[in-house]
Amino acid sequence: MTTIKEIARLAGVSAATVSNVLNGKPGAASPEKRNEILGLAKKLNYTVNVFARRLQKGKSNTIGIITEDLTVFNTPDIVDGIYEYCSEKGYEAILENMRLYKKFGSNFIDSPAHHGLIGKTVKNLLEKQVEGIVYVGYHCHDISYIPRSLPVPFVYAYCYSGNRLLPSVLMDDRKAGYDVTALLIQQNHRNIGVICGPLSSYSTQQRLAGYREALLNHNIQYNDKNVVFGDWEKGSGYELAPVLLKSGVTAVFAFNDLMAGGVVDWCRDHGFRPGVDVSIFGFDNREVSRFYNPQISTVEIPLLGIGRRAIEIVLDTGASGENGTIMLPCMVHERASSKR
Amino acid sequence: MTTIKEIARLAGVSAATVSNVLNGKPGAASPEKRNEILGLAKKLNYTVNVFARRLQKGKSNTIGIITEDLTVFNTPDIVDGIYEYCSEKGYEAILENMRLYKKFGSNFIDSPAHHGLIGKTVKNLLEKQVEGIVYVGYHCHDISYIPRSLPVPFVYAYCYSGNRLLPSVLMDDRKAGYDVTALLIQQNHRNIGVICGPLSSYSTQQRLAGYREALLNHNIQYNDKNVVFGDWEKGSGYELAPVLLKSGVTAVFAFNDLMAGGVVDWCRDHGFRPGVDVSIFGFDNREVSRFYNPQISTVEIPLLGIGRRAIEIVLDTGASGENGTIMLPCMVHERASSKR
DNA sequence: ATGAAAGCGCTAACAA
DNA sequence: TTGTTAGCGCTTTCAT
Numbered sequence: 001m002t003t004i005k006e007i008a009r010l011a012g013v014s015a016a017t018v019s020n021v022l023n024g025k026p027g028a029a030s031p032e033k034r035n036e037i038l039g040l041a042k043k044l045n046y047t048v049n050v051f052a053r054r055l056q057k058g059k060s061n062t063i064g065i066i067t068e069d070l071t072v073f074n075t076p077d078i079v080d081g082i083y084e085y086c087s088e089k090g091y092e093a094i095l096e097n098m099r100l101y102k103k104f105g106s107n108f109i110d111s112p113a114h115h116g117l118i119g120k121t122v123k124n125l126l127e128k129q130v131e132g133i134v135y136v137g138y139h140c141h142d143i144s145y146i147p148r149s150l151p152v153p154f155v156y157a158y159c160y161s162g163n164r165l166l167p168s169v170l171m172d173d174r175k176a177g178y179d180v181t182a183l184l185i186q187q188n189h190r191n192i193g194v195i196c197g198p199l200s201s202y203s204t205q206q207r208l209a210g211y212r213e214a215l216l217n218h219n220i221q222y223n224d225k226n227v228v229f230g231d232w233e234k235g236s237g238y239e240l241a242p243v244l245l246k247s248g249v250t251a252v253f254a255f256n257d258l259m260a261g262g263v264v265d266w267c268r269d270h271g272f273r274p275g276v277d278v279s280i281f282g283f284d285n286r287e288v289s290r291f292y293n294p295q296i297s298t299v300e301i302p303l304l305g306i307g308r309r310a311i312e313i314v315l316d317t318g319a320s321g322e323n324g325t326i327m328l329p330c331m332v333h334e335r336a337s338s339k340r
Numbered sequence: 341m342t343t344i345k346e347i348a349r350l351a352g353v354s355a356a357t358v359s360n361v362l363n364g365k366p367g368a369a370s371p372e373k374r375n376e377i378l379g380l381a382k383k384l385n386y387t388v389n390v391f392a393r394r395l396q397k398g399k400s401n402t403i404g405i406i407t408e409d410l411t412v413f414n415t416p417d418i419v420d421g422i423y424e425y426c427s428e429k430g431y432e433a434i435l436e437n438m439r440l441y442k443k444f445g446s447n448f449i450d451s452p453a454h455h456g457l458i459g460k461t462v463k464n465l466l467e468k469q470v471e472g473i474v475y476v477g478y479h480c481h482d483i484s485y486i487p488r489s490l491p492v493p494f495v496y497a498y499c500y501s502g503n504r505l506l507p508s509v510l511m512d513d514r515k516a517g518y519d520v521t522a523l524l525i526q527q528n529h530r531n532i533g534v535i536c537g538p539l540s541s542y543s544t545q546q547r548l549a550g551y552r553e554a555l556l557n558h559n560i561q562y563n564d565k566n567v568v569f570g571d572w573e574k575g576s577g578y579e580l581a582p583v584l585l586k587s588g589v590t591a592v593f594a595f596n597d598l599m600a601g602g603v604v605d606w607c608r609d610h611g612f613r614p615g616v617d618v619s620i621f622g623f624d625n626r627e628v629s630r631f632y633n634p635q636i637s638t639v640e641i642p643l644l645g646i647g648r649r650a651i652e653i654v655l656d657t658g659a660s661g662e663n664g665t666i667m668l669p670c671m672v673h674e675r676a677s678s679k680r
Numbered sequence: 681a682t683g684a685a686a687g688c689g690c691t692a693a694c695a696a
Numbered sequence: 697t698t699g700t701t702a703g704c705g706c707t708t709t710c711a712t
Contacts, residue, residue, distance in 0.1 A: 001469075001491065003689060014699045019691060029698065045489055050467045051391035051400075052689035060391075071420050073627075076411045083410075083437050095435050097423050127390045131341075149385055151341065234631060249711050258631065259482045287413075288631045291574060291598065293605045343705060354683045359707060370681065392705035395688045 002044040011037050017244070050230045054129070063314060064091040064125035064133045066118070068109075068159075069101035072138035074303055075285060078158055080135055081307025082314035089315060094128055096121050101138055115145045122147050122154075123162025134307070135159070138202050139169060143245020157310035158303075160202070164324055169310040171301045172327035173203045177253075179301060179332055180281050184251045187338075189279060193244030195254040195263065197235055204229075207255055207283070209330045231261050242270070250278060251338070256283035257289040260296050264337060279338035294336035336337045342384040351377050351667060362388075379480040394469070402432040403654060404465035404473045406458070408437050408449075408499075409441035412478035413626060418497055420645025422474055434468055436461050441478055455485045462487050462494075471653035473630055475499070475648070480510060497645075499652035500531060500542070504664055509621035511641045512667035513543045517550025518592075519640060519672055520621050524591045525558045527678075529619060533566045533584030534596040535577055535603070544569075547595055547623070570599050577602025582610070590618060592604070597622035597629040600636050634676035642668045 004022070007251035008015040013033060020028035021037045029037065040046075054060050054192055065082055067075050079095065084094045093096030100108055108114050118135070125133055132152045137143065137159025146153060146165050184192050195210055199206040209225070215222050225247055230236030244252055245267075254260035260282030264274045272278050275294050282289050285300035305328050313326075342490050344362070348355040353373060360368035361377045361507075369377065387425050405422055407415050419435065426433045438457055439447055448454050458475070465473055472492045477483065477499025487494060488563070500508035524532050534551055537544040555562050565587055570576030577599030578588030584592055585607075592598035604614045612618050615634050622629050627641035645668050653666075 001689095003688075004691095016691075016700080017698060019689095020698095023691085033697085046493070047463065047466045049395070049469060049689055052395050053468065053706090054689075055395060055706090056689080056691050058704065070423075074414050080411050080437065080442070084439070093435075093621045095433075095688085097420065099420065099424070102420070116670050123387065126387045129389060130393065151385070187379065207415050232513070245698070261631060261633075268633075289603060289630045292632075293601075293608075327461070344707095345705075354705080355705085356684080359681060360682090367681070373681085381712085390706055392688090393707075395690090396705080396707050398688065587706095617709095 001049070002041075003048040003049075004046075007040045007044065007046060013037070013076075029213075032058075032223040052054065060092075060131060061090065062094060062128065062130050062202055063311065064122075064128070064130035065093055065095045065136060066121050066125070066133060067095065067136045068138040069099055070095075070097040070116055072101050074158065075136055075138055077303035078136050078307040078310075081304035082136075082157075082311045083307075084304070085308045085311045085315075091315065094125060096125060096132060109141055110145070118202060119143050119147065124152070126151070132311075133309045134314055136307070136310075140159065140173070140201075142202060153314045154250070155313050156312045157306050162323060163264045167313055167324040167326070169306050169313070169326045171306065171330050173206035173330075174210040174213075176299050176326070176330040176332070177207030177329075178214045180253055181208070181211045181214035182218070183332065183334070184253065184279060184281070184338075185214065185220065187251075187279070190220060191223075191226065191249045191251075193249035193252045194228070195240050195244070195245075195252060195259050196229045196308070197232050197255050199229060204255060210322035211253070212281055215275040217236065220299075230254070232243060232256050234265075238266045242267035244277065246273065251280070252278060253281045254336050255283050255298055257284045257286045260337070261288060261292055262296045264292065264296065265296070274337045275339055285333060289333075291338070297331050297335045297338035298329040300333060302330060341389070342381075342386045343389075344386075347380045347384065348375060350380055355376070362386075362562075366526075381415075398529065399421070400432075400471060401430065402468065402470050402496065403435060403651065404462075404468070404470035405433055405435045406461050406473060407435065407437045407476045408478040409439055409536060410435075410437040411439075412659075413494060414498065414641065415476055415478055418647040418650075419423060421644035422476075422651045425648045425651045425655075431655065434465060434470060436465060449481055450483050451454075451486070458485050459487065462490070462661045466491070469603050472560035474650045474654055476647070476650075478540075480513070480609045482542060493654045495650045495653050500650050500665060507647050507653055507664040507666070509653070509666045509668065511670050513546035513561035513670075514550040514553075515667070516623070516639050516670040516672070517524055517547030518554045519550070519670075520579050521551045521554035522558070523672065523674070524619060524621070524678075525554065525560065527591075527619070529591040530565075530589075531566065533569070533589035533592045535580050535584070535599050536569045537572050539569060539593050544552050544595060544612060551593070563585070572595070572596050572598060574598045574602040581592075581606035584610060585618065591620070592618060593621045595623050597626045597636055598623050599636055600638070600677070601628060601632055604632065604634070604636065613679045615679055619677055623676065625673060629673075630675070632677075637675045637678035640671040640673060642670060 004015050004018045010016045037260045133154045136157045142162035156168035228240045241263040282298040283297045284295045289296040289298040344358045390442045431677035473494045476497045481501035569581045581603040607614045622636045622638040625638045628637040629636040
């Protein structure tokens, strides 16, 4: 690797002059010298060593991203949003992928081992002089990890610190639950079934709260027979569909697209026409929802926005909303599985 | 940020001693001094500046990854494979995401603007002293970009340099085409329809070649009425299905899962039972294929392996196979859409 | 057991 | 217009 020194030697000037010329300082050298230096740099394929530069400048212009698992479906878009904002602001991003899901499955979350791993990862990032960190969860869960005496801003994205000690950016699950329910009510459904995820899930709780709120606001009696709990997998949608449909619901709101797909299947296997006899809603706007037949109505999570907002807070140390938690609105997509 | 110097001052020793102690050099200091230094480091939350260290050591232990688009479905797993191998070898990875697909769509590929962007990205990585680069395509396409006088190894993953000047790692599309066809033949299909992608696509050409080879090896006449060309979208599968089925094929091999889904839909809409009256195969093993009803038989691309192999070549400057192109075998998954 | 000194590649303040 | 000097934080001889 060619260095400034070498160019200086060949051009017969000092390293300082080369540095100045290469950095475009006006009047750093005579036109001839300037050209000579530039020519040498090109010929020798000179590349600055950004780390030497940063060391000297005392500023890294870099932030760190920690992902729980890059291969879980929502993560890349969040990361993408972070990168997007960074490049707009002239920042670099370093990505640390913990590969949690692949390595440990779901039970690992918020365990001491998990906290330990985060600590190690944070330290690693800190050694690289990052000026802030965004932590990207692979689903919305509570995470009580608090880095001890963190010298840089730290924001959770797509997960949250239940103890509210660190800012988080999430989608507004409650509002989404409300919106879908209100939409179905507006379409004259009075008996709306819900297939939740496990009750322990934050998203389940929030969406369910939104559902109840919408019923209340429209003077519809809440009926707990209409609320059942699945496990986010397609199979549970298939199994729970009859429970709801036999008790007379005219619409089913499943809390993810996979379970909604299960409902669609059950309907078709048993003579109910999705989108005609029964309206079906999913959640997540996964690829499968648009691909399915019929296409499944769903709710899009503002992933890019979550990423952008999180890094925005980190960099601008900006307004962090009430309780340090920011909720971004989701977008409802009506498709054939629910259109009337 | 605490520095070694500061600790040295507080402990009343030299920076060299602190460095040695912190790096675990045996006999660097007396036990008491040692403890004092370690204690101070902990108390002051000391973190090494890895860049200062690297500058001094003259080695970055870092490789660069360039992705065409991180959010396109196959990319994260390839990246994951790269990270996995790196962490095994104690290497760091820097990710540069060009966001091509999101920003420009498909026409951008291999255009001068694209080459310019790659050049810029490579330069960027080089400034960070990477010791090698893996370039990850978002689909298998030719890319004629050759970095001029690259000082570090450069490998294409999931795309290839048609001029064979740089090594590439790909899946073996031809073999996959052969395997699926042979499997169908073995299941007594003699009239096998194919829905390709556009003929300009490398994967299309390869898989089609494999298809023909399998027919040939089993003494089945190739019939070009059985080969049609779609656009990778579900709709084209739906439209082309009748073209094939009405001419009497008993099996349809679509070159991606989306188009296979379209075939399934058409069959169901017209009284053909997928997996019974007609066998349907897709390609890619996307989430949708397993989610569909019936589940779609498909071919899994060894994404993780492609990533691992690519970085392996970069780091070990290892055996780069014939023509510098390495083909990794795919895995066939038989599911309900084709089981007999 | 401990430290002084040199230097990695670069930039910036100040001189000349 | 050009150069000298100093130093970013760290590691590594080589002395002591």
